Amino acid sequence: MTMRAALCIWILAAVICVGRGHAIVKHQAEQDTVVDSRANTASLVNAANKEFVFRLYRKLAAHADSQGKNIFYSPFSVSTALAALSVGARGETHQQLFSGLGYNNTLLTQENVNQAFQMLLDRANETTRGFINSGTAVFVDNKFKPQPEFLETLRQSYLADGFNVDFTKTTDSENTINEYVKEKTNGKIDKLVSNLDPSTVMYLISYIYFKGQWASPFDPVLTKEDMFNVDENTKIPVQMMNMEEELHSYYDQGINTTVLQLPFNNSYSMLLLLPDDMAVLENDISRGHVTKWLKWMRPRRYDVYVPKFSIKTSYSLNDVLTGMGMTDMFGDRADLSGIAEGQKLAVSEVVHQATLDVDEAGATAAAATGVGIMLMSYRHIPVLKFNRPFMVIITERNTENILFMGKILNPKME
Structure with a gap:
């Protein structure tokens, strides 16, 4: 009997928005029909993402841990991380992820969703001129061998960086992940990971950072x-x-x-x-x-x-996502065989962190x-x-x- 390994997803939103510095090269010879088809599927994904914003908000607001507290989160960051996870999901686990995200299985394939996120991230990067930085990263244990296709899809469609770590050396692994996150969020989140479980085989991180100045600043x-x-x-x-x-x-x-x-x-x-x-x-x-x-x-x-204010929020989304129908990925019924065959994987935790600073300048x-x-x-x-x-x-x-x-x-x- 194969032991279940721990798969952790950390979703990060450090001060506001989308788009990372990998430009995806488009083939100029693409046929118009292909371009139109991708635009249509991107539009469907985009529409679903907009609906997801408010479904996720209501679940967060209703949660016992949110009562009497500020709420702040990045629905785009959560969608990106869960869409990236769905690349490795199969069967009922995949259907639950798609359904929870609002993606219609009869209209959208996984490839459609991957292409849509590639377009969305690429477009944001092209139009934001450096004030937005987002992407994903995968930290993989040295002894864990994911499917090459899974890693390549994350790299190409979700702008993922990839790293090998030894999760049995928990302090070193924590430092590696925390330093990466600190750099990507411009120091806003400097200690994301602590008390790392040495049985962890993979961390999937989605980060997002926005720096905006007011068109008309406050004096x-x-x-x-x-x-x-x-x-x-x-x-x-x-x-x-x-x-x-x-x-x-x-x-x-x-x-x-x-x-x-x-x-x-x-x-x-x-x-x-x-x-x-x-x-x-x-x-x-x-x-x-x-x-x-x-x-x-x-x-x-x-x-x-x-x-004028600065707030920080942190959520464990296990209960919230379970309440949105994404149940199997957290337990023994999880089918994440698209990540690695022959090993029983499950998601141990989905965490979302966000910060928002509002001052006179932006x-x-x-x-x-x-x-x-x-x-x-x-x-x-x-x-x-x-x-x-x-x-x-x-x-x-x-x-x-x-x-x-x-x-x-x-x-x-x-």
Whole structure:
């Protein structure tokens, strides 16, 4: 009887977005029909990824460990890691992964999904000019021999780096993985792995990093201490940033929520959602809402107040993914024979970590900017103050791809 080896997946989102520095060379002689077919399947995968955003959010928000806490995660990073895992899954395990991700088995093959992620990552890399860095990495035990096809598909479609380690030397293995992660996340996550199980045979990591400067930065001189209303009985002091600016906004009467768009100096934006009732927003928000908001937003001059904050989140996604139907991969029924034949593999843990830093210059702490603040107007300017719990979405304005999503209950909660 073959012993079950431990397969760990760590998903990492360190401060916001997608796309890594491997350009995939396209054959210029590709026929138009092939290009169209790939574009169509990429569109199907993209649509499923957008739906996955909100299904995953509701599962995270409902989880006991999330109660009373900030929520922040990268659905794109989770999708990338699980899609990469599905390359090695077979049978019912593969069907559950596809179903959980929202991929229709009758319309999409594994090859379709692989090609779609290659296109999505490549396109993001081509259009983001260095402010986004993401990809995957596989750390394989020296004595474990994965299928060459599995590793090649990860390298080609998911931009994976590959490393051999000796997992029996736990300290050395931890240091190797942690140093890699620290470099890829610009120091944001410097100790991902600890107490490594020496029976581990493989680690699959998905990382993502975004550094964006506001198109119109906040003036640090205007940042003052103010109160943030965590709930009816709790107020905390925060550093509240302020600007008067013409910004795009929308009031959604259906869910009584004000939506404000803070654009970065690229094609990405942060959407800040200030609801009358957080529970209504959390239960109802969907892909369609984001499409509607971006379409119908109109510019208006606001006196805007947004808290300056840094948050970190960490999730074990085993229960959440099991609740989304991805059950077999965690137990004896796991079929990951596409990774390696003749060995009984199972996923021991899926962990997601994310950080978000918001300051006057942008969405990371390491920010610099040269954009001036517009002059104050003397006419009446409505005040929009994010001094109570709000939600945040990081999206690409043209494709509406949602890269990060979260809920800020307490800007000072670590």
